[in-house]
Every structure is written in C-alpha cells, then in structure tokens.
Amino acid sequence: MKYLPLVWKNAWRNRRRTLLTISSLAVSLCLLGVMMALYYALFIGGQPTKSQTRRVVVRHKVSLTFPMPLHYREKIAQVPGVEEVMVMQWFGGVYKDSRDQRNFFARMAAEADKLFRIYQDYRISDAEKEAFIRDPAGCVVNRVLAERHGFRVGDRILIKGDIFPFDLDLTVRGIYSSDELDDETLWFNWKYLENMLRNSPRLAAGTFLVLVRSEEEVPAVCRAIDAMFANSEAPTKSEGEFTFGMSFLSFLGNVKVILMSICFAVTFTVLLITANTMAMSVRERVREVGILRTLGFQKTAVVGLILGESALIAIAGGAIGVLLAQGLCFVIRQGPLIVQQTKTLAIEPPVLAALMVVSLLVGVLSSVAPAVSAARQNIVDALRFTD
Amino acid sequence: MTDDVVIQARRLTKEYIRDEFHIVALKDVDLDVRRGEYLALMGPSGSGKSTLLHLIAAMDRPTSGAIRVLGADLAAMPDPEMARWRNRHIGFVFQTFNLIPVLTALENVELPLKLTHLKKGERMEHAVTALKLVGLGDRLHHYPRQLSGGQEQRVAIARAIVTDPDIILCDEPTGNLDARSANEVLELLRQLNRDYGKTIVMVTHDPHAARFASHIRYIDKGELLPEGRKPEDWS
Amino acid sequence: MILPLSYNLRNLAVRRTTTLMTALGIGLTVAVLAASFALVDGLRLALEASGHPLHVLVTRKGADSELVSNFERRVFNDLKFKPGIARNAKGEPLASLEVVTAINLASIEFPEGANVTVRGVTPIGVELRDDARLVEGRWFTPGRREATVGRLIAQRYPEARPGRKLRFGRGEWEVVGVYDSPQMARNSEILVDLNQVAADFGREEVLSSALLRATDEVAHQALINELEADPRLNVRARSEKEYYAQQTSSGDLIRYLGTVVAAIMAVGSCFAAMNTMYAAVARRSREIGTLRVLGYSRAAILASFLLESLLLAALGGVLGILLVLPVNGLTTGIGSFTTFTEIAFQLRITPQTMAASLVFALLMGGAGGLLPAWQAARKEILTALREG
C-alpha cells in the first residue's frame, strides 16, 4: 500500500486523459447498469408486489383472446384456498384519437363489488367505491391515468367499441391509487357488458382474477383449476398475476437477446476504452519504467503499479456510473408503463455487485498486456526509448 | 538600409514571463546580415542564440525592438501571413532534424512544396533535385528511422532548401552528429552558401563548425557582443 | 494547402493498436444503432412487401384489426357482387370471407409461447393468395381438419411442422403443407378451412373480414370509396397494403431503445476518441511545430487533425457495419399491436442504414476530434517544438 500515493500520482499525471476516461467509463457503465438492472428485473430477480402474490389469473389455455364460459366462476370459487373470483374482460376500443400513444390505456370490465376486495392495494374513498358499485355505467380510474388526461369524478368518458359491437358511455365515479403499483387502468362495471350483451354468446369471461387465501396455496390452486377444466370445451391456464404479466414480454421482440447483446457490446466498449487509455499512458512512461527498474523496482512492482492505476480509474468510472444509473432508473420509473418491472426499476444489490466486478475486471484485464510488456523491457532499451 | 542587408535587428528584445520567473533571453540586439553572408552564432548554453534564430524565422514575436528580414517587418506581420512568409523565404534546420517519421525522405522534402502552386510532377522533381544535391538521391523512399543521423540531417537540409529560400537558419545542425557526419553537413552548408549564394545563419557550440562560416559573432547573457569580442570565460 | 491524406493514414497505421481500439469502440456503438435499425427495417420491409396492390380488406367499422372485427356473413353476401371485383375463370367473384383467430404456440425463440394467427379461408381465399407457392406438402382440403402453414411458422414453431398435429378449437388439426409467399407477413399465418374453424369457435355467422380483389387500380379505389360510403354495410374498407403498413409501429420501441442506447454509447466513444486524438496531438507536438515552421498555417493543422479523427471514425463505422452484417437475414419475431399475434421477419441491413451508421461514426469522430485539433492548431510554434 506504500505505492498508493505513486499510483494516485500516476493516475493524475495526465488529468485530462484520466478525466475523459473516467467520464467515458461512467457513461458506458451507467448504460450497462441500466441494461443489467432491466435484465435482472425481467428475468432473474423481479418480484411480485405484496398483494400480487395472492392473485391468480385464469385464462383460456390456447389464447388470451379466446373467452371462457361465465359459469366457470362458480366452479373456481369451489376450489379450496380460493377466497374470491372476479370476471374480467378486456374491452379494447378506441379513446379519442387512437394514433396518440397516450390514448392507449387498459380498459377493463370487472365485477364492481369484487374489484376492491381482490385488489387490496387499491385505495379509494368509501363514498366513491359505493358510487361505482351502484352505477352500472360507472368506472374508476387510476390516479396517474386520471392526472394525465384530467379525468375528474363525474366526468363522462366515451370509448368506441372495436372488439365489441357497441360503444361505452361511462361516468367516472372514483379515482383510485395504489400502495404498490399504479397500473394506469380504467375499470368499468361488468353490468355494462351484461346489459349490452344480454343473451349474446359474446357475454363471456376474458379472464378470471382469483384471490387466493395465502401465497403458499397459489401453485396448488392453479393446478386444481387447470385440472378441473382440462377436458372441457375451454381448457384453462392459471398462473400468478406477476408471471402472467411476463407473458406479454415476447410481444416487445426478443428482449432477452436484445438486452444481452447490448450488455455485451457495452462491456466490450468499456474494455476497449480503458485498454486504450492504459496503453497510451504506459507507452508514454517506458523511460520512467526504465528509471524505476534502475532504482531497483522489481518487475512485479512495475506491473502492480500499472494494474493498480488502471483499476483505480475503472472503479472510479464504475462508481460514478452506478450513481448515474440510479438516476436513469429513476427517470425510467417515471416513464410510461410498458411492463410492471420498469415501474420499480432500480440498481439492486446483485446488479451493483456485478457492475463493480465488471469495473474491476475491466481495469485489470485492460492493462495486463501493456504492464507486462513494459516491465519486461530491457532497462537500457527502456531508458533510450523515444516514442 | 541597403538592399544588401537581408536581416536587420534593432534593439531587439525578447523576454519570457512565466509564473514568477522573468527571463530576458535577448536584450537590445542590433544585427545586420548581408546577402550571401554565412554567419556563425556562438555562445554559452542559454545565452539566447536559439531565441534570436526563432525571431529571424518569424517563429515568434519580439517583446520590443524591430526585426526586418528581406524587407518585411516581422513584428507587425499578421499570423497567417507569417506562415506563408516562412514557407517562401526561410529554410530552417534543427538540431534534432524533426523529420516526420511517417513520411519518406522524398515526402518529407516535398512537404513545404505542397504549400506552393507547384504541380505534383514539379514538386517531385524539385524534391528529387534537392535530395540529390544533399547526396541522398538513392534514399528517396527511405523512412527517417531507416537513415543514419547524418542522412536524416541532410534530408532536413534538403527540406530547408527545396523551396529555394533566401535564408537558411540552422540551430546547432551538427549537435547530434558524429564528427564525420557533421563534416558532411558542414560541407553541404558551405556549398549552399558558396555555390548557391544562400544567406546562412548557423548557431553552433562547436568551434570547428564555426570555422566553416565567413563571420563569427558571440552572444552572452542575451547580448550580442561586438564583432571580434568573445564572452569573458570563453575557452 | 492541406496536408496529404497519406500523412494521416500513416499516422493512424503507426499507432495501430490505439487506432484499432478506438475505432472498434466506435464500431460497437455503430453496430448497436445499425442492429436496431436492422430490426426496424426488417419489420418494415416485411410489411411493405405484404398486401396485394389490388386487394381490399373489409372489416367492421371501428375495428382497427381483423382480430377484433366482427364481420357478418350477411354483410359479405351483400358486398361480394359489388361492381369492380375481379372474377376467376369460373366466373365467381374473387371475394373471400375469412375468420381470424390466434393460438399460442411454443417457438424456438420463445419457449413460453407466442401468439400465432390462424386464418380460416375458402378455396377462393387460397386463390386470392395465388402468389404463395407450396414448398412442402399440399393445401388443406376443404371440409377436413387440416392446416397449411406459412414458411416462417414451420421454421419457428416445431409444433407446426408438416405431419404434426395442432390442438385448438374442438380438436386436432393436421399440418399438411407449407407455403412461401413473397408477402412476408403472410408467412406468419396458419391457413385452415373457413367452415371448419368457424364451427369450432361458434362463429358461423360472425366472422372477421373479407378480402376482395379489384379488377384494376381505378376500380380498387372506387370499391373502397363505395364500401366506406354505404351506411347499410357499416364496414371499414382499406387497401390491404395500407393495413400492413400501419403495423410497423411495433418496431417503435426497439427503434427508441436502440437510438437511446447508441446515443449514450456515443458519448463514451466520443470521449475515447478525444483521448486518442489528444494523445496524437501531444505525441506529434514537435511535428506540429515543424510543420508550422515549414509554413503550414494553423488552419491546415486544424484540418489535418480533424481529418485524422474523421478517418479514425470512418474506420470505426466500417468495422461496426462489418460487425453487424452477420445479423442480416436472421429471423426473429415481434408482436403486432394490430393483430395481437407474432409477425416473423428477417433483419435487414439496408444501404441507408450503412450510410446512417457511417454518418453517425463521423459525427463521433468530429465531436471527439474537434477540441484536440483545436488545441493542436492553437499551439505556439516554439512551445510545440519544445514539447514532445
């Protein structure tokens, strides 16, 4: 450690270069951090929210677009461990100008009296809740969505039907928020569908949302439900709400491969940047290495000095990169809801550790070659070296 | 000032102010150099010889005093013009040659001609002629690192004369050379002065080198000594 | 009045390690951008190549896609004899009533499964797809539970290869053939008999859409106008090409991600290029001084170093394009927000992408090289000569 001051001085010798390298590393590692955080959140460590762990989505086994008979509801309710079953239907439709991305939000029909029992994280005043349950043409809107569009209680919202052969004329009866995740959804009363589709075969369930007594019972409940309908007209697929959300991911393209490719490209770039800096700074110092060796420094000490310098720079870049990545994650959290995971994106400890390991490895790997070759050089040649 | 005087300095002064240091590198130098003269400038290290040469070459501006070279007032010349002027009128030879390592001998010599209106063919012709003149007609395509020090310096001289400048300025041209190479270079400079009428100002440390010149002047502590006088402790 | 290009090239060659490392950094950045463009362009080209110029797609009014459209048989019977619709050799109008639904299949790329379009058509519907060529097996037989699948379906979904059986609706469907259509989006569909599949899903009367072929271009537009204007039909008619073209928005997110990532990487690469060029300026300080002594102006020095940085970046751009070229032609899939099913397509590196990549690289080179070149030009001759 007595060499630390020397390492420090060496790193600061060409201030501009060191600063440029550190900034360059910081920017790249920030990007790497966010990509790794995304990968981690999506494929490794993503966690369902607390209330989500007890919710199960039941859908048609073949495709989400196929409906299931409504009478499944009563059968599902019989399954041990099931506390509540709610019928849901994706309405789709067109709100105002469909070309504006902001007008594309989830519009779901659900049984009004059950909605707030199943979504235990939803917060709404009792008065608004009662008003929603009472009004067959009422709807409740998530706070974030309401703020974006300026919806207030009492407002009318018109939605043109596309999947369904009728339009919705809804009245906002309440604005809800969530303790856990603002899902930017509009829920309207199931009775609306019932009234419009009386006696039509179209009156069916898109999905059933099931509240299970405890998290531990979820797998058993899923298995029991699927087994019950395995040989019927509409076989089902049941899974936790969180897992269900993940099934939409492939919609965005091959996210796994895309994220991995980006991580790979960025890591390699970082390696190149550092290696380049170290190669330049070692090259300028060949003569000095000769002097050090004349003074009696061992080859290993010379290698150590150079590796240390590079590691110092890489770790500084990594640390700033992590801070920047935290900032970028914050920005992403404010962004639109694409998948649930982006709403809680952060640099989790495993990602942080991985980033620091990458930084350190980059620091060491990038300077091994120039360090060893500088140390190996014949002292006399080194002293005479001109660039 | 007669036509004959190509370099004329009056009360020429150059000071360097850096941080707390204040160095007077040249003090009130008066100097006249006539066309066709071969002047050797001698003096101890740090006496201001290079500084004087740099001012003559329009590489730097004096702090005060006047410097006219070939009739041009260098102190008043704007920057871009200085570059053109140097290219046309001055050939400069460095102690450390300063060839461009990635260019061949021929390309190094051709370099100053790229700033003229000459066509590629003419440039090549001139460059080859210059290299032949310095005795390197057979090394046209060698890179600097493939040449000996003496050869490198001769390439540098070829580069200095290829534009056919009126004045050649040499800053310790033999300082980095062994005796034999040094003699070759000095012979070459003498030939340029005698046969081609070039005005040469050469800074040197070496009394042997100075003997090739037609005059010797001494500089001591920034002052140009009168003709014939040497610094007190000069050997 | 500028320094020769070979001077810069040789200097880059002399510092080849640094040059290569910097260029490769720029190259990787360029590659990320080019790869995201390749995805977006591949999707766009696949969709642009889809749709017959004389075809009109008719759905229920208000339906953005076939999947959400409820199109009644009654309406079809009303419109299939409209003037302007071409007829086949037997004199039947080339109007195809179709039903579209989606099933979930496990693919090689997404083992958890992706949605795939199943389309029920009549023999007329197959006739309308006359540009599709059977590459394996045969067309399904009307009245049987058979399926003929698009080339990309067979390639990507092991369950949908000839000889295998697909389970959906009320039973199994045997895959009897594979077709290849120049209309790329069509190759991501499974074709089955209309009446069979409609019966399975209880959609005998309410189907999805009609596909019509107009006799010529004028009739094409006239047909669209007439169908749209008829309040009794209450349908939306549009050219099939337009229908596919609107689906390119699926690529927006990838384009956005690619651009943002490349932009951030560009900042890093730019700093790296700056480092390299500053080092070049420092190392060649004496050279700069010498050039100035020879009469080169500050502007010439500035231009020369800037040029060198641009050359370095151009090399990076070329490397980046070379790096990304192998992805050209790879097949991948993305969800369509219009059909809610997967469209498979091939990544395409277009000449425009290459040009854009090169320009992007040059921008990095220019931004990274400007300050160092400026520093080089600003140097006083004597300072320059003493350094280095």
Ligand SMILES: Nc1ncnc2c1ncn2[C@@H]1O[C@H](COP(=O)(O)OP(=O)(O)O)[C@@H](O)[C@H]1O
């Ligand atoms: N750029 C500079 N900054 C500060 N001092 C300088 C500079 N150039 C020369 N000097 C000083 O000016 C004096 C004369 O230098 P110089 O002309 O190079 O001497 P020499 O006779 O050895 O060629 C010396 O003391 C030197 O230190």
Ligand SMILES: [Mg+2]
């Ligand atoms: Mg000197």
